[in-house]
Amino acid sequence: MLYVKEGGVLLKLDDWEQIYSRPNYVQDLDLKGKNLKALIGYYKNEPPRTCGIKSCHATHMKGGIVVTEDDLETCIGHICGSKIFKEKFDVLIQQIEKEVDFEIYKEAVATRKSRLFDYWRQAADLTSGTTGILRLAEKIALLRDPLSVGRFASMELIRMAANQNSKVAKEEWVQKEEKELTEEEKKDGKPKYKLEYLIVGQIRHVDLMLSSNDMKKLYQEEIEEVLRALQNLDLDKASKRQITSIGRAASAIEVRITRAKELKERAIEFLTRENLFPLYEKMLPMDTVSKNDLSLYENFINSLK
Numbered sequence: 001m002l003y004v005k006e007g008g009v010l011l012k013l014d015d016w017e018q019i020y021s022r023p024n025y026v027q028d029l030d031l032k033g034k035n036l037k038a039l040i041g042y043y044k045n046e047p048p049r050t051c052g053i054k055s056c057h058a059t060h061m062k063g064g065i066v067v068t069e070d071d072l073e074t075c076i077g078h079i080c081g082s083k084i085f086k087e088k089f090d091v092l093i094q095q096i097e098k099e100v101d102f103e104i105y106k107e108a109v110a111t112r113k114s115r116l117f118d119y120w121r122q123a124a125d126l127t128s129g130t131t132g133i134l135r136l137a138e139k140i141a142l143l144r145d146p147l148s149v150g151r152f153a154s155m156e157l158i159r160m161a162a163n164q165n166s167k168v169a170k171e172e173w174v175q176k177e178e179k180e181l182t183e184e185e186k187k188d189g190k191p192k193y194k195l196e197y198l199i200v201g202q203i204r205h206v207d208l209m210l211s212s213n214d215m216k217k218l219y220q221e222e223i224e225e226v227l228r229a230l231q232n233l234d235l236d237k238a239s240k241r242q243i244t245s246i247g248r249a250a251s252a253i254e255v256r257i258t259r260a261k262e263l264k265e266r267a268i269e270f271l272t273r274e275n276l277f278p279l280y281e282k283m284l285p286m287d288t289v290s291k292n293d294l295s296l297y298e299n300f301i302n303s304l305k
């Protein structure tokens with residue numbers, strides 16, 4: 001992007017010819033003995049530009065349009081300018097870069113603001129119906145609550161999520177085979193047992209129990225709140241600070257919506273009786289699981305489809 005300052009106003013130019021055709025512009029400027037008068041333009045985020053300094057002519061990723069004290073203009077790279085004109089150039093380029101960044105923010109905010117209708121429609125899709133993201137989040141909140149689904153199930157699911165382990169294993173005493181018996185064990189001829197962990201099933205998307213995947217927070221704070229701020233923002237009256245802070249959040253809005261959609265789809269698969277059943281199967285024979293814990297979890301999974 002190329003920006004030029006005209007009468008104190010920063011303008012975005014689409015065509016470099018507008019620079020090259022200026023009457024005082026020099027493609028090949030010998031800067032020996034010349035001093036910097038002003039910086040009237042700035043460029044970055046575009047194909048590298050050829051440096052106008054006679055002794056350089058390399059291409060640079062970013063830089064500025066300078067005016068020398070004898071009123072000659074050329075385009076020079078950021079580092080070249082800093083080397084030749086030292087601190088004066090550094091101060092000026094930092095100033096204009098800040099202004100350019102703010103213009104870029106403003107543009108991004110304006111673009112997002114013009115798409116608000118579409119964003120709100122997507123937000124409505126996310127929240128509507130029985131599988132709306134907030135309802136799903138509520139159910140996951142219940143699963144995190146020992147009073148709602150019992151202490152065992154709640155802790156077990158959170159533990160599985162933290163360990164990134166979706167497999168449900170239960171302990172079972174199984175009879176040892178003949179070849180596993182020691183000489184000592186063989187003596188009385190009675191069956192001998194060993195404790196084994198048997199995989200009874202898998203709970204898919206158990207990572208949704210993690211607070212980093214909190215759908216309610218994601219929707220309310222990073223989507224709804226941002227859209228509302230964008231809607232209430234008056235671009236002509238807003239302060240730089242307002243535009244910068246809303247711009248930052250708004251630039252991530254599409255990514256947030258995509259993430260919310262993905263979490264919602266996974267939550268629908270997570271919150272089914274069939275998916276959560278293996279944990280019930282594990283709890284059923286356990287003496288350490290109270291009747292109350294078992295029935296709370298059973299009621300919860302039976303309330304699902």
Ligand SMILES: [Zn+2]
Pocket residue numbers: 051052053056057058060076077080
């Ligand atoms: Zn250069």
